[in-house]
Amino acid sequence: MTVADEPQEGLGARLRPYALTGGRTRPVADLPLETLIRTTPQGESAVPRLVLEHKAIATMCTAPLSVAEISAHLRVPLGVVRVLVGDMAAQGLLATNQPQSTSNDRPDIKLLERVLNGLQAL
Amino acid sequence: MGFRHSETAEPAGGVTATVPLPVKIVVAGGFAVGKTTLVGSISEIEPLTTEAAMTKVSLGVDDVGGAEAKSSTTVAMDFGRVTLGEDLILYLFGTPGQDRFRFMWDDLVRGAIGAIVLVDTNRLADCFPAVDYFESMDVPFIVAVNCFHGMLSHNVNDVREALAVSPDVPLILCDARDRESTKAALLELVQHAMLKAV
Numbered sequence A: 001m002t003v004a005d006e007p008q009e010g011l012g013a014r015l016r017p018y019a020l021t022g023g024r025t026r027p028v029a030d031l032p033l034e035t036l037i038r039t040t041p042q043g044e045s046a047v048p049r050l051v052l053e054h055k056a057i058a059t060m061c062t063a064p065l066s067v068a069e070i071s072a073h074l075r076v077p078l079g080v081v082r083v084l085v086g087d088m089a090a091q092g093l094l095a096t097n098q099p100q101s102t103s104n105d106r107p108d109i110k111l112l113e114r115v116l117n118g119l120q121a122l
Numbered sequence B: 001m002g003f004r005h006s007e008t009a010e011p012a013g014g015v016t017a018t019v020p021l022p023v024k025i026v027v028a029g030g031f032a033v034g035k036t037t038l039v040g041s042i043s044e045i046e047p048l049t050t051e052a053a054m055t056k057v058s059l060g061v062d063d064v065g066g067a068e069a070k071s072s073t074t075v076a077m078d079f080g081r082v083t084l085g086e087d088l089i090l091y092l093f094g095t096p097g098q099d100r101f102r103f104m105w106d107d108l109v110r111g112a113i114g115a116i117v118l119v120d121t122n123r124l125a126d127c128f129p130a131v132d133y134f135e136s137m138d139v140p141f142i143v144a145v146n147c148f149h150g151m152l153s154h155n156v157n158d159v160r161e162a163l164a165v166s167p168d169v170p171l172i173l174c175d176a177r178d179r180e181s182t183k184a185a186l187l188e189l190v191q192h193a194m195l196k197a198v
Helices: A041-049 A052-060 A067-074 A078-090 A109-120 B035-042 B056-061 B066-070 B099-109 B121-137 B156-163 B179-197
Strands: A036-039 A094-097 B021-029 B048-053 B074-083 B088-096 B114-119 B141-146 B171-174
Touching: A036 A052, A041 A052, A052 A067, A052 A078, A067 A078, A067 B048, A067 B074, A078 A094, A109 B021, A109 B088, A109 B179, B021 B035, B021 B099, B021 B121, B035 B074, B035 B088, B035 B114, B035 B179, B074 B099, B088 B099, B099 B121, B114 B121, B114 B179, B121 B141, B121 B156, B141 B156, B141 B179, B156 B171, B171 B179
Parallel strands: B021 B088, B021 B114, B114 B141, B141 B171
Antiparallel strands: A036 A094, B048 B074, B074 B088
């Protein structure tokens, strides 16, 4: 059974959260909480030899999940997930897609139109 | 087709996985006003909870007063997800409206489409901090008055006056339990954001 199958007993329940990150609280990359994460083919083939927390993330992100969802499923604080995901992305195990970055920090009109159309089609 | 690949996490081997683009909307309001209900009414997943720890860094930036500054605090935040197509996923984040959670709002509103301020007319003042914040940060927002029992103890104009929001801020009535009502609120916000984006 994988860790992802036991939501009631996440990584956070068993370990001091920042022990997972070697005491680091700052991720290698800036990852907003809605950043979407997906395991790369390289990450998938690496699963058997990954450490527990990396394995859990690589296993659950075969379908795209946000940083916030990973945090909720693993029951590990956001800050810890950011560090773990940042490390794994830097190793090529995960691909990330960040929110659109614009000069004023808001989605541009084209993206808003796509959101509007998507909502109307619900 | 507007499909973005990661720029920050290009795998060393050059093999990329395709990842949808995330967008988010913030749902703010006072305690028990129905934020999680609203998120859950349209989310394709049961609303999830994540915890953000109030770090020393946050405490340094945001003045939360002497007593609170001593201990570290975690804030639970409920959120949901709406897939808007193969390459676009909308996240809805419910955030506590109290001033003392301001430290996390900067992070939350960064890159957001905008915010829905959910209001209970019996406790109007609960939403003041959120309204102030979104106004000061120039975040597009709408006010949605939650009518739990189909009754409204104030009329809409009274609410607008009490909140002192600018006339161009849309103010709507909603039922947070109802999917169509929530969808209408989201559409209202996106259209408002589009007006502000041009």
